[in-house]
Amino acid sequence: MEIYETNSEIAQRKNWLLSLIVIVLVAIGVLVLLQGIALALVPVLFNIPVEDLLGLINGEFDVPNGRMAMLFVQGIGSGIGFWVAAWVITRFIDKADMHWDVQNSRFQWNALLIVLAITVGGMFFNSLLVYLNSNLALPESMAGLEAWMKETEEQLMELTKFLTDFQTIPELVTGILVIGVFAGIGEEMFFRGLVQAKMHRYLKSGHWGVWLTAIIFSAIHLQFYGFLPRVFLGAIFGYLYLFTGSLLYPILAHIFNNSFTVIMVYLSNQGMIDFDLESTDDVSYSAAFLGLLVLVVGIYYLKKINLPENGKLD
Numbered sequence: 001m002e003i004y005e006t007n008s009e010i011a012q013r014k015n016w017l018l019s020l021i022v023i024v025l026v027a028i029g030v031l032v033l034l035q036g037i038a039l040a041l042v043p044v045l046f047n048i049p050v051e052d053l054l055g056l057i058n059g060e061f062d063v064p065n066g067r068m069a070m071l072f073v074q075g076i077g078s079g080i081g082f083w084v085a086a087w088v089i090t091r092f093i094d095k096a097d098m099h100w101d102v103q104n105s106r107f108q109w110n111a112l113l114i115v116l117a118i119t120v121g122g123m124f125f126n127s128l129l130v131y132l133n134s135n136l137a138l139p140e141s142m143a144g145l146e147a148w149m150k151e152t153e154e155q156l157m158e159l160t161k162f163l164t165d166f167q168t169i170p171e172l173v174t175g176i177l178v179i180g181v182f183a184g185i186g187e188e189m190f191f192r193g194l195v196q197a198k199m200h201r202y203l204k205s206g207h208w209g210v211w212l213t214a215i216i217f218s219a220i221h222l223q224f225y226g227f228l229p230r231v232f233l234g235a236i237f238g239y240l241y242l243f244t245g246s247l248l249y250p251i252l253a254h255i256f257n258n259s260f261t262v263i264m265v266y267l268s269n270q271g272m273i274d275f276d277l278e279s280t281d282d283v284s285y286s287a288a289f290l291g292l293l294v295l296v297v298g299i300y301y302l303k304k305i306n307l308p309e310n311g312k313l314d
Contacts (some may be wrong), residue, residue, distance in 0.1 A: 001245030002206075003103060004197035006096035017201040023089055023195065030085040035077030059155070061162045067171060068162055079182025082190040089194060097211045098247070099191060104248040104307070111302065115240055118298035119253045122236045123260075124291025125257045129229040149224040155224055160171060168267045175266070180259030188251045191234065192241045200242075210238035233257065236295070243303040254282045262296040 214234030
């Protein structure tokens with residue numbers, strides 16, 4: 001039920017490989033360009049000397065205003081970047097129409113409550129996937145690859161900890177805006193609105209479109225020990241779009257998921273709750289499977305109230 005109407009030659013199924021190459025090149029170009037612009041603005045907007053900015057990029061995080069500067073770069077270069085990339089490809093290359101009037105008309109507030117319940121259920125079950133994925137061990141013959149994966153994971157975790165070490169309300173609000181709103185809108189516009197719809201068209205299967213897009217969505221984050229939970233999360237967002245036909249649902253679910261985590265981190269930093277972003281040592285199996293039950297029931301009900309009578313998906 002995704003909407004992506006185009007008659008452009010490059011978007012036809014026979015040109016799937018060329019179309020995907022163009023998507024990758026345009027996305028990389030837009031992200032690099034916007035990140036470059038954002039970095040160029042940092043010294044002016046945040047009063048950070050160029051040498052300190054270079055140190056910040058290389059992991060020297062003890063720079064005044066460094067967190068706000070990096071959140072600015074992240075918001076412009078990633079969240080808004082994916083949004084702009086999706087717009088450029090849709091508008092100028094595929095010449096596609098996503099019919100936002102139809103998508104908006106499919107939005108219902110009562111269905112949003114079901115979507116939020118599905119998202120919460122997915123969070124609980126994902127705790128089990130986080131635990132399982134974190135204990136991934138590769139064969140001895142792949143020790144070099146495993147060492148590289150762990151090193152990359154640690155570097156990304158250090159950056160994540162720095163970006164989310166919110167100590168003030170303005171930092172919290174900025175975190176919600178960048179990590180929650182910008183990422184939620186940008187990534188859903190690009191991955192579900194654009195990539196998933198094209199995968200559905202090329203593979204002639206809604207389910208294959210959802211899962212392949214979810215794998216791509218997880219892979220680009222380069223967090224190997226969070227690969228499975230992010231695939232699962234991407235699949236949830238994918239099915240929300242597939243079963244409702246409105247991109248508003250996965251966008252709001254993505255914003256809710258990310259913003260909830262940001263708020264939990266802030267409350268932990270303030271000593272109000274016990275929450276560790278890095279912790280993968282323990283898991284509640286009962287909570288995980290209760291979450292899975294809520295997720296399955298919610299998806300079933302959402303599909304039932306949104307699919308046309310006698311309708312089916314490939």
